[in-house]
Amino acid sequence: MNERNPSASYSLAWWSSRLRYTDIPANVSAHAKLQLLDTLGVLIAARHGAMGDAVTRILAGRIPGRGGLLARTMIQPPFDALYDATLSACLDFDDTHDETLMHLSCVICPALMSTARRVPMSGEEFLTSLAVGYEVGARVGAAAPGELHRKGFHPTGVIGAVGAAAAVARALDYDPLVTEHAIGLAASVGGGLLQAMVDGTDARYVNAGVAALNGITACVLAGSGMTAAGAQIDGKFGLLHSYTFDAFEPNMARITAELGSRWETLGIRPKPYPSGYVTHEFVTELLDVVHEYDLQPDEIDEIVCTLEPQAAQLVFLPESSKLAPATSAAARVAMPHIAAEAVVFRSIGAESFSSGRIEDPRVRLLAARVRHEFSPHVSENRLRVMARGENIVRKTTRREMTVEDVVQKFMSNTAAIAANQSRHIVDTILTLEAASDVGSLSGISLE
Numbered sequence: 128m129n130e131r132n133p134s135a136s137y138s139l140a141w142w143s144s145r146l147r148y149t150d151i152p153a154n155v156s157a158h159a160k161l162q163l164l165d166t167l168g169v170l171i172a173a174r175h176g177a178m179g180d181a182v183t184r185i186l187a188g189r190i191p192g193r194g195g196l197l198a199r200t201m202i203q204p205p206f207d208a209l210y211d212a213t214l215s216a217c218l219d220f221d222d223t224h225d226e227t228l229m230h231l232s233c234v235i236c237p238a239l240m241s242t243a244r245r246v247p248m249s250g251e252e253f254l255t256s257l258a259v260g261y262e263v264g265a266r267v268g269a270a271a272p273g274e275l276h277r278k279g280f281h282p283t284g285v286i287g288a289v290g291a292a293a294a295v296a297r298a299l300d301y302d303p304l305v306t307e308h309a310i311g312l313a314a315s316v317g318g319g320l321l322q323a324m325v326d327g328t329d330a331r332y333v334n335a336g337v338a339a340l341n342g343i344t345a346c347v348l349a350g351s352g353m354t355a356a357g358a359q360i361d362g363k364f365g366l367l368h369s370y371t372f373d374a375f376e377p378n379m380a381r382i383t384a385e386l387g388s389r390w391e392t393l394g395i396r397p398k399p400y401p402s403g404y405v406t407h408e409f410v411t412e413l414l415d416v417v418h419e420y421d422l423q424p425d426e427i428d429e430i431v432c433t434l435e436p437q438a439a440q441l442v443f444l445p446e447s448s449k450l451a452p453a454t455s456a457a458a459r460v461a462m463p464h465i466a467a468e469a470v471v472f473r474s475i476g477a478e479s480f481s482s483g484r485i486e487d488p489r490v491r492l493l494a495a496r497v498r499h500e501f502s503p504h505v506s507e508n509r510l511r512v513m514a515r516g517e518n519i520v521r522k523t524t525r526r527e528m529t530v531e532d533v534v535q536k537f538m539s540n541t542a543a544i545a546a547n548q549s550r551h552i553v554d555t556i557l558t559l560e561a562a563s564d565v566g567s568l569s570g571i572s573l574e
Contacts, residue, residue, distance in 0.1 A: 135267070135360040135382045136314065140307035142386050143259040143297050148251035148560065151258050155390045156560065159257045161533050162222050164556040165397045166215055166232040168537035172477055173214035175543040178329070186210050204241050205343040208291075211237035213336030216283070217329065218477070219459040220401035220540070225394045225525070227268035227282060228404055230335060232395065234287035235260035235294050238339040242298045243566040250562030256298040258392055263310070264290025265391035267360060267367070269381045273437060274371040276321060284319020284334030285370055289360070291342025299346060304356065311355025312345035314366040324403075324441055327448055327457020397528050397536065400475045403460040405438040408523035410469050412510045416519055417470055424489055426514050430466050430497040433509040443499045450494050455480040467493035477540060 133141075148156070173179050186202045186209065202210045215221050215233035222232045239256055242248070248256075268275075268286050275282040292313035296306040319334030349355070360366050360382070367377040400410050409432050416422065432443075442462040443449055449461040458464050458480045467490045469475050484490060502508055512519040528536070534553055541549040559565070 134307075134356075134358040134362070135379060136307050136310040136358070137303075137356070138383045138386070139263050139266070139293060139360075140296075140310055141303045142383075143263060143293050144301060144303045144306045146255055146259055146297065146387070148255045150387065151255065152390065155258060155392050156254055158393055158395070159254055159261065160557055160559055161530060162232045162261075162395055162397065163236055163257065163559070164537055164553060165222055165533050166236045167552065167556065168540035169218055169220045169233075170211055170215045170237075171544065172220070172540040173217050176218075178217040178332075179214055182210055182213055204245055205340055205347075207244065208237045208241035208339040208343055209336040211240060211336075212339035213332050216335035217332040217456075218401045219403060220398050220477070221335075222395050222397045223404040224265050224268065224391070225396050226391075227265065227272045227286075228276065229264065229268045229286060230283040231261055231264045231287060231290055233335045234283060234338045234342070235264065235291050237336075238291035238342045239294050239298060241339075241343060242295050246299065246566070248298055248565050250559040250565055252298060253562075253565045254560055256294045258390075259297040260290040260294025261392040261395060262386075262390065263293035265394060266382045266386070269391060270361075270377040270379055271367050271371050271375065274375050274377070276441075277437060278371055279321050280370050281319035281321050281323075281331055281334045283331075284338045285317040285366065287335060287338035288313040288317035288341040288345070289366070291339050292345040293342075295343055295346040296349070299350065301346070301350065305349050308353065308355045309346045309349035311357060311359035312348055312353060313342050314359040315355055316341050316345065317366070321441075323456075324460050325445065325448070327452055327454050327460070329456055332456075396525070397533050399526070399528055399532070399536075401459060401477060401479060402465050402475065403442055403462075405434065406442055406460075406462050406465050408508060408525050409434075409462065409510050410465060410475055411526055412521040412523050413466055413469055413512070414474065416510070416512050416521065417473060420514065420519070422470065422512075422514050424467070424470050424493045427470065427493065427496065428513040429511075430470075430493075430513075431500060431509075431511040432462060432466070432497070433500045433502045433507070433511070435503070435505055435508070436501050438505075439499050439501060451491055452485060455482070455485065458485050461494075462499070463494040463497035464490065466497045467491070 186206050221230050292309045296309040323330035358365050361379045449463050452458040452461045452464050471489045508523045510521045
């Protein structure tokens with residue numbers, strides 16, 4: 128590619144390396160801070176759970192030197208990014224980019240946190256780098272929304288690494304050429320399969336962890352002279368063509384269209400429930416119906432979710448594992464189980480999907496009465512509940528979480544630590560631009 132027709136990685140590198148905090152609109156910066164806060168809350172909750180214990184045993188070591196904000200006292204960098212990203216994803220409570228269904232924060236935030244532990248970084252620099260990572264990742268994904276899923280790849284692992292590399296390259300103040308190499312290297316080594324969603328295993332969480340590690344590694348290699356300039360994203364054998372079906376033509380213009388004036392970052396949404404993103408609109412409407420009619424499980428004859436085929440493939444099939452999931456990971460992407468648990472316990476939250484709830488006979492019995500039908504488009508999605516002889520039909524929509532909702536979610540997720548410490552983290556993150564050095568802020572740790 129030449130300058131008359133630059134590659135996507137060249138254009139993204141040129142833009143991101145020159146971006147300054149003052150170039151970022153206030154609403155974008157505020158949105159990025161909110162996603163960071165949400166990610167930290169999910170990470171704290173996961174660290175105090177079984178997955179946190181398991182990953183700690185695998186990666187135990189010790190970080191020399193810096194502590195303070197985002198302190199991780201047991202895992203050596205850059206494996207702290209692998210650790211934190213895996214945990215940030217493992218509750219299925221991490222945010223989602225609405226159009227692409229990618230989980231960007233669980234990859235990019237840990238990669239930047241790891242970098243901030245090793246390199247002095249102001250709050251403005253951290254937020255600028257975070258916005259770069261979000262924007263690059265979301266824009267590459269928006270060139271082929273849903274298409275990597277369709278081919279069986281996990282875009283969080285594939286494209287998340289690209290976003291992480293862009294973010295870390297900006298944090299390290301790389302010039303455009305080195306940044307282009309870092310983005311290209313990340314595009315070349317990213318990966319991840321969706322089969323874990325079908326099997327109900329932890330592999331999809333590890334995809335996020337490896338993506339964060341790959342993003343950092345790509346930057347280290349590019350900074351040391353390794354090259355990957357060129358069409359690694361948009362070339363004939365680049366990321367977008369290689370991870371999608373031959374008949375599909377990625378919309379490459381989406382990657383750079385209105386770059387710096389229209390912000391894909393604003394399409395990142397925090398999750399109200401710790402389950403697969405496509406289940407949320409049905410959970411919200413179902414809980415509304417349950418509370419409005421004060422329904423008990425034995426009063427419900429049938430629950431029908433009408434949703435588009437690709438989404439149904441992820442949360443309704445294969446039927447056997449969705450009706451009776453064997454693990455917490457499997458239950459979080461099993462719509463029949465999620466619906467049944469929501470009705471039986473009248474909520475879905477951080478306490479959901481325990482072994483006791485998964486094996487609860489009331490949940491198993493009701494899950495057998497949850498089925499799906501296909502809709503042509505997400506705008507046609509519906510929930511139908513047959514109960515007490517009535518046919519209750521609701522159009523489903525995804526409801527926005529407010530700032531207050533996200534803060535409350537954070538406080539709930541951090542119940543294992545002191546409330547005054549949780550509130551201090553909230554106050555610090557929401558004013559992060561004022562910090563002179565993110566890595567050495569006093570009084571804040573995620574332990």
